[in-house]
Amino acid sequence: DIVMTQTPLSLSVTPGQPASISCKSSQSLLQSDGKTYLYWYMQKPGQSPQLLIYEVSNRFSGVPDRVSGSGSGTDFTLTISRVETDDVGVYYCMQSIQLPVTFGGGTKVEIK
Amino acid sequence: QVQLVQSGTEVKKPGASVKVSCKTSGYIFKNYAISWVRQAPGQGLEWMGWTSGYSSHTQYAKKFQGRLTMTTDTSTSTASMELRSLRSDDTAVYYCARDLSGSYFFGFWFDPWGQGTLVTVSS
Numbered sequence: 001d002i003v004m005t006q007t008p009l010s011l012s013v014t015p016g017q018p019a020s021i022s023c024k025s026s027q028s029l030l031q032s033d034g035k036t037y038l039y040w041y042m043q044k045p046g047q048s049p050q051l052l053i054y055e056v057s058n059r060f061s062g063v064p065d066r067v068s069g070s071g072s073g074t075d076f077t078l079t080i081s082r083v084e085t086d087d088v089g090v091y092y093c094m095q096s097i098q099l100p101v102t103f104g105g106g107t108k109v110e111i112k
Numbered sequence: 113q114v115q116l117v118q119s120g121t122e123v124k125k126p127g128a129s130v131k132v133s134c135k136t137s138g139y140i141f142k143n144y145a146i147s148w149v150r151q152a153p154g155q156g157l158e159w160m161g162w163t164s165g166y167s168s169h170t171q172y173a174k175k176f177q178g179r180l181t182m183t184t185d186t187s188t189s190t191a192s193m194e195l196r197s198l199r200s201d202d203t204a205v206y207y208c209a210r211d212l213s214g215s216y217f218f219g220f221w222f223d224p225w226g227q228g229t230l231v232t233v234s235s
Contacts, residue, residue, distance in 0.1 A: 041222075050223070099173070104156070
């Protein structure tokens with residue numbers, strides 16, 4: 001199985017400041033079709049996960065442009081340019097280039 | 113709008129089975145597959161498997177093969193997941209999620225997710 005490793009485990013951020021989350025995969029997520037199958041989800045407290053980013057850097061519908069994804073191969077980053085209170089939750093990266101689909105362990109973002 | 117509404121909380125004894133349903137609305141059920149993901153208390157996300165919206169094709173994580181069955185009912189736009197031989201470490205919130213990929217083998221990605229169903233396994 002592909003192992004997804006996220007760092008840090010938790011992040012405490014002052015509103016208005018940036019935040020970055022790293023996700024590393026144990027194998028390249030670049031498929032022969034040219035797509036990279038790396039996704040980011042956010043789970044707000046007490047809620048179901050919601051999709052933020054698909055295929056590394058594409059913002060899903062309704063996701064604010066202060067949230068962005070980058071990376072390639074095995075190294076990926078989710079960046080929130082200016083953290084707001086609504087960003088509190090746990091963020092997960094996910095790969096689906098190979099079954100089983102696997103998730104990172106999660107990064108908890110809190111507000112200072 | 114697209115909605116996935118899951119069945120309610122379940123409490124089961126070890127060795128029993130549980131069936132969780134996921135009723136969908138707001139889209140053409142046959143056009144999208146459904147995946148199931150679980151989350152143990154205070155833990156991360158674990159993908160269990162995938163089922164096509166219009167055929168009997170399924171993909172299960174090896175960990176669950178032999179005790180997991182996913183089905184769909186196109187007449188009611190409902191997907192179901194049955195897990196047998198329950199153990200205490202199956203205690204988790206179980207989510208269904210619509211798969212946007214259109215693929216059978218890889219590239220799955222999920223939106224939206226159901227509200228989750230808590231399954232507690234305890235003697």
